[in-house]
Amino acid sequence: MVPNGWSIESLGNVTEKVGSGVTPRGGSNSYKLSGIPLIRSQNVLWGKLDLSDVAYIDELQHNKMKGSFVYKNDVLLNITGASIGRVAVSDIDEANVNQHVCIIRSEELNSEYLKSFLLSFQGQKQIEQCQAGGNRQGLNFEQIKSFKLPVPPLPEQQKIAKILSTWDKAISTTERLIENSIQQKKALMQQLLTGKKRLLDESGKRFEGEWEEYKLSEITNFIRDGTHGTHKRYESGVPMLSAKNITKQNTVDFDDAPYISEEDYNKIHARYTIKSGDILLTVVGTLGRVALVPEELAEKFTLQRSVAIIRVAKGICNQFLMQLFSSSDFTHLLHRKSNSTAQAGVYLGELGKLKILLPSFEEQQKIATVLTNADKEIELLEQQLADLQQEKKALMQVLLMGKVRVVVD
Known part of the structure; x- marks a missing residue:
């Protein structure tokens, strides 16, 4: 059951394109230091695109692969290997993909809404069901087109996507805080565990003496x-x-x-x-x-x-x-x-x-206390991240199924 004004559609009925690319002739030898980004499965993460190690092809090769041009707001789905089911939205104006990444393009669906659905329990379940039989190596286009999804009016899709993006931003911010805290602790360990930096003793003086x-x-x-x-x-x-x-x-x-x-x-x-x-x-x-x-x-x-x-x-x-x-x-x-x-x-x-x-026992204890406190800060952030991820998961369940309706501005 879906709310009034919503419909259940096959993905193929509400998309203009479902398709992937090919590996350029020459494989990795054809990659360039700069040019047109070639998005591969390792670039498509859970909900975001990571272009830190993206490959590049030249304009000539790009134009030979016109069928797999990627534009801004295209939804990208990994369709082979261990990363099957990872989804991201393209935020770059021009790119291409290889055969391991499927482009999903739609005028009727908000890209962020579609991404959220494919990442939801209902979306991932359909992806897993396609792997349950003999086809364990990948998804084909007909399977992808057969996916069923609830389709609210476009303004409601946009509002749902906006609400979920608030959690995405909080999750990304917390992930960055965790990474920064981990790096800060590593730097602290390098200083404290080698004696390069000395802490203060109980009298407020820096520890001295050779280790x-x-x-x-x-x-x-x-x-x-x-x-x-x-x-x-x-x-x-x-x-x-x-x-x-x-x-x-x-x-x-x-x-x-x-x-x-x-x-x-x-x-x-x-x-x-x-x-x-x-x-x-x-x-x-x-x-x-x-x-x-x-x-x-x-x-x-x-x-x-x-x-x-x-x-x-x-x-x-x-x-x-x-x-x-x-x-x-x-x-x-x-x-x-x-x-x-x-x-x-x-x-x-x-x-x-x-x-x-x-060092002395007292200095050992001081160093251990500082590093243990750094660990506790990381643990607290990791718990906050887990809470945010769980909240988003619960929110997706009710918003994407229409169990809770959003107010459209």
């Missing part, structure tokens, strides 16, 4: 990795985490972790247990992801061999060491020390030999 060099084994109580054994998996029991459960955000994620029995857990941990405050560092496969075991551990768990457990000695700040481990310099060091097998790994013996420069 001292230690092997990692000299500043830890133990370094060991998870179980090397094969253990039967169960529907419930004790979670057994691997490197994939240590996130880029320096947290421990229990999602999708397999379970082992209590008996196996007790055998693995007959001589040690994982404690709150221990540092977890990925040392096989994905190298250098790091997290602290939370102070309030909700449940006991064990680890596979891809994760090392590091317990710091007295006088060493675990938060400082975690921040140091999460730096790009330390990750590069791990990669240099890793073996050259198909799955990169760092032996525990090599890990213990790694040399680290350390």
Whole structure:
């Protein structure tokens, strides 16, 4: 059911063009340093066009591809590969596309409204259904033309698009704030974790004195990795985490972790247990992801061999060491020390030999506090972004289906 004045239409009935281009003769060898932008699937993101690495063709090649001219306000849909379903609106006056991007042009549909519909649950569901059978490689034009969409009067489409664009702008602004905060933290880490910038001590004076060099084994109580054994998996029991459960955000994620029995857990941990405050560092496969075991551990768990457990000695700040481990310099060091097998790994013996420069315990704590506060600021922005994205998703659901009507000026 749609509101009065709306209709359900096949996309082919309300468009003038549904089609894509071709790869220019000569492929990437025909690309130029400047000229007419050739939009490829990597340029079409979720709701926006990214021309940071756009290819260019010359005027002669462009004119040979007249059937795939792109104009401002054309809707562009990725139709092949892993990026199927990504949609953006062209904001440039003249361009071309290759065979992986479909141009959708309509006089009856507002471009931003159409983009929003194709990105909505209803739009993406139709795209996915076209992939459910044997045609998993791409969408064809007839499938695209068959998409059903609700069509309100043009002024209402424009108003819906304007409302949703307000959320898009807020989302883009928050994404930029997150990226800026991440870059600022990286710069701060580079300064603070190397001693190039010194903070103030409790008396308000800058910390002084040389940092001292230690092997990692000299500043830890133990370094060991998870179980090397094969253990039967169960529907419930004790979670057994691997490197994939240590996130880029320096947290421990229990999602999708397999379970082992209590008996196996007790055998693995007959001589040690994982404690709150221990540092977890990925040392096989994905190298250098790091997290602290939370102070309030909700449940006991064990680890596979891809994760090392590091317990710091007295006088060493675990938060400082975690921040140091999460730096790009330390990750590069791990990669240099890793073996050259198909799955990169760092032996525990090599890990213990790694040399680290350390300031006084008080300065370690100060540095850790500053960097932890930067992390919290990023986490807050990421939560705000998730909230905005969820709000927009809910808004799309009611506006694009006419469940909530907008007031047209």
